[in-house]
Amino acid sequence: MRRKIIALLLVVHGLITSTFMFYIEDPMGEGVGWNGSSWLLTGTLDAQLVQILGTLLWVTSVIAFVLAGIAVFTLRGQWRLIDIIASILSLVAYILFWNGLRPVPEYYILGPVISIVTLVALVIARWPPDEWIFGAEARIT
Numbered sequence: 001m002r003r004k005i006i007a008l009l010l011v012v013h014g015l016i017t018s019t020f021m022f023y024i025e026d027p028m029g030e031g032v033g034w035n036g037s038s039w040l041l042t043g044t045l046d047a048q049l050v051q052i053l054g055t056l057l058w059v060t061s062v063i064a065f066v067l068a069g070i071a072v073f074t075l076r077g078q079w080r081l082i083d084i085i086a087s088i089l090s091l092v093a094y095i096l097f098w099n100g101l102r103p104v105p106e107y108y109i110l111g112p113v114i115s116i117v118t119l120v121a122l123v124i125a126r127w128p129p130d131e132w133i134f135g136a137e138a139r140i141t
Contacts, residue, residue, distance in 0.1 A: 036100060088115075
């Protein structure tokens with residue numbers, strides 16, 4: 001049961017991260033999502049290149065979170081590395097494109113907090129062990 005819950009949480013985290021890739025106009029007010037700008041890259045790089053880089057970072061992190069969830073569900077030991085990569089990509093994207101998140105960046109703070117907690121748990125605390133997720137008798141590949 002733990003394995004299924006963790007797999008589901010990883011996939012859901014990835015799907016929620018996908019909302020950063022889109023900017024939805026609101027005719028009655030300010031839009032929601034990422035507007036394509038970066039506090040660091042806009043003005044330094046062409047606006048279209050900033051849009052491409054941001055989209056690539058968001059898409060890659062989404063795919064990695066979903067793959068990590070699938071890896072947990074299918075008893076793959078690589079889930080940990082995939083989740084670490086997804087969390088790092090997500091944090092880099094969030095840091096680079098912070099000011100472009102609308103209506104206000106603070107609304108999106110839970111995503112990076114989850115990624116930071118994930119990195120601390122997986123890299124520093126080395127938690128959770130595979131046995132806790134998969135069970136002692138599971139055959140992890």
